Amino acid sequence: MPSLILQKNSGFTLIELMIVIAIIGILAAIAIPQYFAYIETAKAQTVSGNLKMAVDAVTNAFAASNNDVSTNIYSTLNGQSAHDVADPVYGSGTPAFVAATGTQTGQCGQVLIDAATISQAGPQQVTVMVSTTGCSGNLGTAIARACSAEGFIHAATTSGIIITQNGKVTP
Template identity: 60%
Template sequence: PQYFQYIQTAKAQAVTANFKMAVDAVTNAYAATNNGQVSNVYTTLNGQAAKDIADPVYGRGTPAFLVTGGAPVCGQVAITSSVISAAGPASVTLTVGTTGCSGSLGTSIAAALSSAQFPHAASSGVVVTQNGSVQN
């Protein structure tokens, strides 16, 4: 239908916003380790119920963020570690799932991420290291 492109673009932009938020959360968690803080990025992002923020593609019941243990579905942001402390991990990789996206939604998500300076988010991922650097 004629409105599909607008809906698709909004979903891709929402996924991109979630990805930026996840990168910021991991970067901030690493910064907090300098003060001896231990951060659980998963609960910070998803909320206590783990589903407070829903995947923009699937909606309620599917969390927007996933910590390793499964492949992310379309629109989910996967993070390789939930707990970040001075002891590690040395880096965290974040990726966005495009598997199972209908039509060209996966391509739209990848394009939106690329335009937000994360060209590898939907493929090999973005790495945030302990010193706070973000390798796009």
């Protein structure tokens, strides 16, 4: 008499596949917002680093002006000495440091400086601030927090940071 051999198909059942897909969905729902928050924090920290670089450049330019040396702040910050720094929010092609002339607000993440050249003749003070105009999501708040953590409390507000000719920095 022939024996009947039952073969069992190996594979996944529909329920097992649905459980795996549900687990992947739950993990994605947790991870994706955290990833975007991480990206915002990284951009904000880069902006605060650019702010610190600008404040240092203006302070150094004032020190150089005491020795009768004139410094072009924008070529110093946006040029080769700063390795062609780009705005961390908008990327390449958008400068990280711009002139704050009149009512110009700049784009989100740009550092605004109200003096192009610093020399012995002037200006007597320079204001440096970070633009949060047009920031998406919580990026403006993240930039304000990162600047505040660097010690620049008013950097992302209308008052900005004031650097005087004697090198005093007022946050």
